[in-house]
Amino acid sequence: MPRIAPAEAPYPPQIAAALERIMPAGVAPLVLFRTMARNPRVFERMFAGGLLDRGVLSQRQREVVIDRTTAKLGAEYEWGVHIAFFAEKVGFDADMIAATVHGPADAPCWSADEQALLAAVDDMVEQHTIGDATWARLAAHFDETQILEVIALAGYYHTISFLCRALDLPLESYGVRFPAAPRHA
Numbered sequence: 001m002p003r004i005a006p007a008e009a010p011y012p013p014q015i016a017a018a019l020e021r022i023m024p025a026g027v028a029p030l031v032l033f034r035t036m037a038r039n040p041r042v043f044e045r046m047f048a049g050g051l052l053d054r055g056v057l058s059q060r061q062r063e064v065v066i067d068r069t070t071a072k073l074g075a076e077y078e079w080g081v082h083i084a085f086f087a088e089k090v091g092f093d094a095d096m097i098a099a100t101v102h103g104p105a106d107a108p109c110w111s112a113d114e115q116a117l118l119a120a121v122d123d124m125v126e127q128h129t130i131g132d133a134t135w136a137r138l139a140a141h142f143d144e145t146q147i148l149e150v151i152a153l154a155g156y157y158h159t160i161s162f163l164c165r166a167l168d169l170p171l172e173s174y175g176v177r178f179p180a181a182p183r184h185a
Contacts, residue, residue: 002169006034015040018047030081031169032160055149060090062153064114067092067100068121069154071178075161080175087176098179113141117150124154 011019015037019029036043055062063086070079079101087097099107105118116137123130130138130151138147163169171177 002031002035002167004035004038004167006031007037008034011037012040015043018043022047024085030172032077032081032164032167035167035169036163055153056145057149057153059086061114061117063087063090063092064100064110064117065121065150065153066157067097068118069125069157070161070164071101072121072125073158073161073165075157075164076178077164077169077171077175078157078160080171080177083176084172084174097176098182101178102181116141120150121154124151125158 007015010016019033019037022033023029033043036046057065063082066082067079067087070082083092083097083100092100093109095107095109099109103109105122106115107118110118116134119134120130120138123134138150142150
């Protein structure tokens with residue numbers, strides 16, 4: 001049971017319109033969105049500054065950042081929703097999906113630019129900054145506008161991860177579970 005009960009339909013008109021705009025046709029509004037609808041001000045701000053629009057990163061690059069951020073922060077709810085909705089669309093295979101949770105930033109399943117993104121997320125989550133060596137790797141593949149988006153995207157999904165964990169949200173019925181950690185012989 002989540003700590004705050006999600007809002008139920010019928011929703012206020014502004015909330016209903018936002019949910020309709022955000023959710024794919026035929027998919028019920030996410031528990032996270034319905035819970036945030038309990039505070040219309042926060043709900044509106046969440047979507048106003050949510051980086052849900054198309055930015056300067058490719059969808060695949062965005063998912064690398066989002067999935068790694070939510071995984072590193074233990075937000076299985078949000079990670080599972082993103083894997084369910086986007087992993088196939090962006091070409092993630094099973095090894096890549098598992099590597100977002102358990103793999104090192106330089107796992108061989110990733111391209112060099114994706115490894116730089118993973119390293120940047122790892123630095124931000126673990127050190128609360130981006131180290132000089134990681135910055136150099138990032139700057140070798142991305143321009144300033146892209147790097148700023150990487151930082152903002154990781155920060156936004158840090159907040160989303162806090163919300164999911166602090167609210168103790170149950171996984172969506174279609175949400176993917178974190179893969180088990182690989183066993184080493």
